[in-house]
Amino acid sequence: MSEAETNESTEVAGAVAVKPGRHKEATLHEALAGAGAGDGRTLAQLREAALRAYESLELPVWRRSGFWSTSLTSLHLDALEVRHHASEPARPLPEIVAATLPDRPRAGRIVQLDGSVVHVELDPELAARGVVLCPLEQAATDHAETFAQWYSKRLTLDRNKLEAANAAFWTGGAFLHIPQGVVIEDPFEIVYAIDRAGVAQYGRTLIVGESGSDFRVHEYELGGDFEGQALHAGAFEMYLRDGARCRLAQVQDWGAGAGEVYDVSTRTVIVGRDAYCHWLPALLGGHLVSPHMELAVTEPGGDMGFRGIFFTEKEEHLDAFAVDLHETGPSGGDVHWRGAATGASRASFEGLIKIEPGAQQTHTYLQIHTMMLSPKARLDAIPSVLVSADDVSASHGGTVGELDEDLVFYMQSRGLDRATAVRVIVEGFFEPLLAELRDEPLEELIRGKLAAKLAAAEQDIETYAASR
Amino acid sequence: MADLHITNLHVRTEDREILKGVNLAIDKGEVHALMGPNGSGKSTLANTLLGHPAYEITEGQIVFKGQDITEAEPHERAKAGLFLAFQYPVSIPGVSVANFLRMAMNAKRDEPINVKEFRNELQHAIDLLDVDRSFTSRHLNEGFSGGEKKRAEILQMAMLAPDVAILDETDSGLDIDALRTVAEGVQRLHDEQGLGALIITHYQRILHYIKPQFVHIMLEGRIVLEGGVELVERLEREGYDSIRQEFGAHV
Numbered sequence: 001m002s003e004a005e006t007n008e009s010t011e012v013a014g015a016v017a018v019k020p021g022r023h024k025e026a027t028l029h030e031a032l033a034g035a036g037a038g039d040g041r042t043l044a045q046l047r048e049a050a051l052r053a054y055e056s057l058e059l060p061v062w063r064r065s066g067f068w069s070t071s072l073t074s075l076h077l078d079a080l081e082v083r084h085h086a087s088e089p090a091r092p093l094p095e096i097v098a099a100t101l102p103d104r105p106r107a108g109r110i111v112q113l114d115g116s117v118v119h120v121e122l123d124p125e126l127a128a129r130g131v132v133l134c135p136l137e138q139a140a141t142d143h144a145e146t147f148a149q150w151y152s153k154r155l156t157l158d159r160n161k162l163e164a165a166n167a168a169f170w171t172g173g174a175f176l177h178i179p180q181g182v183v184i185e186d187p188f189e190i191v192y193a194i195d196r197a198g199v200a201q202y203g204r205t206l207i208v209g210e211s212g213s214d215f216r217v218h219e220y221e222l223g224g225d226f227e228g229q230a231l232h233a234g235a236f237e238m239y240l241r242d243g244a245r246c247r248l249a250q251v252q253d254w255g256a257g258a259g260e261v262y263d264v265s266t267r268t269v270i271v272g273r274d275a276y277c278h279w280l281p282a283l284l285g286g287h288l289v290s291p292h293m294e295l296a297v298t299e300p301g302g303d304m305g306f307r308g309i310f311f312t313e314k315e316e317h318l319d320a321f322a323v324d325l326h327e328t329g330p331s332g333g334d335v336h337w338r339g340a341a342t343g344a345s346r347a348s349f350e351g352l353i354k355i356e357p358g359a360q361q362t363h364t365y366l367q368i369h370t371m372m373l374s375p376k377a378r379l380d381a382i383p384s385v386l387v388s389a390d391d392v393s394a395s396h397g398g399t400v401g402e403l404d405e406d407l408v409f410y411m412q413s414r415g416l417d418r419a420t421a422v423r424v425i426v427e428g429f430f431e432p433l434l435a436e437l438r439d440e441p442l443e444e445l446i447r448g449k450l451a452a453k454l455a456a457a458e459q460d461i462e463t464y465a466a467s468r
Numbered sequence: 469m470a471d472l473h474i475t476n477l478h479v480r481t482e483d484r485e486i487l488k489g490v491n492l493a494i495d496k497g498e499v500h501a502l503m504g505p506n507g508s509g510k511s512t513l514a515n516t517l518l519g520h521p522a523y524e525i526t527e528g529q530i531v532f533k534g535q536d537i538t539e540a541e542p543h544e545r546a547k548a549g550l551f552l553a554f555q556y557p558v559s560i561p562g563v564s565v566a567n568f569l570r571m572a573m574n575a576k577r578d579e580p581i582n583v584k585e586f587r588n589e590l591q592h593a594i595d596l597l598d599v600d601r602s603f604t605s606r607h608l609n610e611g612f613s614g615g616e617k618k619r620a621e622i623l624q625m626a627m628l629a630p631d632v633a634i635l636d637e638t639d640s641g642l643d644i645d646a647l648r649t650v651a652e653g654v655q656r657l658h659d660e661q662g663l664g665a666l667i668i669t670h671y672q673r674i675l676h677y678i679k680p681q682f683v684h685i686m687l688e689g690r691i692v693l694e695g696g697v698e699l700v701e702r703l704e705r706e707g708y709d710s711i712r713q714e715f716g717a718h719v
Contacts, residue, residue: 412543415576424568
């Protein structure tokens with residue numbers, strides 16, 4: 001598996017000597033460039049510009065020569081619609097949300113079902129201290145000044161048709177504002193759920209952590225059991241100001257049932273002066289998922305840990321792009337992703353370290369480890385480093401592995417049946433990242449989801465073992 | 469019939485036949501030594517007894533406590549009370565020694581072991597093997613020294629309390645202190661729990677600490693000579709060459 005010392009592992013990349021301007025971007029996707037669309041224009045103007053982009057763009061196809069294409073041409077966008085629900089305080093949580101989210105203390109929770117926010121709760125004590133958690137629609141009017149300052153500051157609106165669709169049509173949404181110096185231990189939960197086919201969900205989240213704030217955000221994207229297509233085109237932006245700290249985790253599981261959820265989303269986290277973000281997306285399922293995730297240090301002293309997990313099964317297609325961007329130095333980065341694939345799924349992970357001119361004294365590292373669990377699955381990990389400064393260190397590494405049969409036999413010889421042994425190995429593979437969450441309910445939730453996916457893939461894993 | 473009864477065992481890998489008719493009988497409470505030069509088939513026998521998928525049994529039978537386990541899955545053999553201390557234990561990333569032990573113990577039981585009972589048994593095993601308490605919170609075998617890996621094997625053996633344990637070159641690569649600790653641990657498990665053991669070794673030195681009642685010499689896939697502890701002394705004096713000469717006609 002993932003260990004260099006086992007003969008089934010292959011070192012895919014070593015450290016690279018860093019010389020400015022010597023590296024090409026091997027990734028198919030490109031990092032966001034600096035300023036976003038929100039350059040003083042009003043929300044109406046931005047929606048208008050996005051609508052024009054939407055109308056002029058075709059559904060994207062990303063062609064990756066030598067690998068495969070990620071194509072959205074099979075998405076029947078015209079057949080989808082934004083469905084609204086009445087928001088009533090007494091409304092019960094959508095079933096998929098109630099069944100998935102851990103029962104635990106929390107600072108607040110906002111739930112969007114299809115096109116509408118159906119549930120908002122916030123610890124009254126935090127509200128009294130100035131914390132705001134509300135639908136983004138509401139923030140546009142009720143917190144107009146903050147909204148105008150930060151909305152789409154770093155997000156663009158016309159890179160592809162679905163990004164434009166989000167910027168033009170978003171409804172509901174989530175807005176979280178943590179005032180200066182407020183420290184909160186329990187997480188804020190932001191949930192996007194789709195529980196029926198035919199839905200287009202344009203979710204949008206804006207989070208601002210003022211100076212010295214310290215908080216946790218758990219974002220969930222959940223799909224119910226249904227048949228047919230649905231779309232989540234999401235946008236997420238978080239701004240951490242001087243010395244702010246956030247531990248951000250994301251659990252994405254659109255379900256592996258008959259529902260075909262397409263998810264094309266962009267997320268960016270901006271780390272300000274001496275600020276810190278630990279971000280762990282767990283991408284656990286969806287028919288076609290293509291997230292662009294960017295963690296950017298934009299002011300001196302910023303630091304971040306970018307962790308990620310992905311697990312694909314059945315016919316799922318994942319095309320993930322993660323960027324570790326450094327606009328100024330000194331700054332730190334540490335990117336560590338782990339992924340596994342079963343069934344006939346395809347997973348591609350592209351990781352990019354990008355160090356801009358002037359980001360001197362940046363030190364960062366990117367590692368990607370993958371584990372193949374099926375003969376029909378396809379898994380690619382593509383690291384790349386783009387450096388335009390000379391006093392920096394940046395390197396990447398990783399392993400490509402399969403299930404180690406000696407490890408399975410060892411555990412079987414201790415009395416664990418084969419399925420359990422495989423589960424323990426795969427859990428152990430992800431464990432270094434899960435343990436870093438430092439949040440037991442969330443760790444347990446992700447472990448449970450991984451275990452269920454492995455159990456569903458047992459036959460596949462057997463076939464693979466027998467074929468080798 | 470003995471607790472572990474091996475009859476006319478023939479085993480091959482993809483490219484060649486390794487065991488060519490092994491017969492061996494081990495009872496609970498007995499200590500057997502299986503000696504032989506490198507490549508004689510000792511480790512193949514150990515792995516085959518636990519059902520390693522790379523080894524194919526072409527002829528013969530393994531019966532354990534009255535059950536034919538020739539075709540049984542490895543975990544079924546373990547649950548029946550067989551144990552293998554590996555020559556080269558693999559590391560299990562992300563799984564602590566204590567968690568792994570708890571999983572393995574629960575696999576053998578109907579009800580999960582309660583926390584207190586587990587702690588007591590773990591403490592007993594820790595004392596027996598002279599390991600540090602922190603040892604059990606480390607990931608199993610990850611970054612362990614050779615000696616630590618072997619101690620971890622015996623620690624697992626102590627906790628799982630098998631009827632018959634096969635120790636595959638547990639002595640190799642150990643310094644004398646580690647060897648003594650490991651050997652004394654095995655001896656105590658024998659004395660306290662009536663462990664039956666098949667100690668596979670290439671050298672004689674572990675047998676200075678664990679006294680076998682039965683010694684078997686393996687050459688080229690067959691047990692060619694059996695006897696008591698005097699065989700160890702003969703090997704010490706004469707080496708494998710004299711035995712090879714004596715039994716050369718058969719191999």
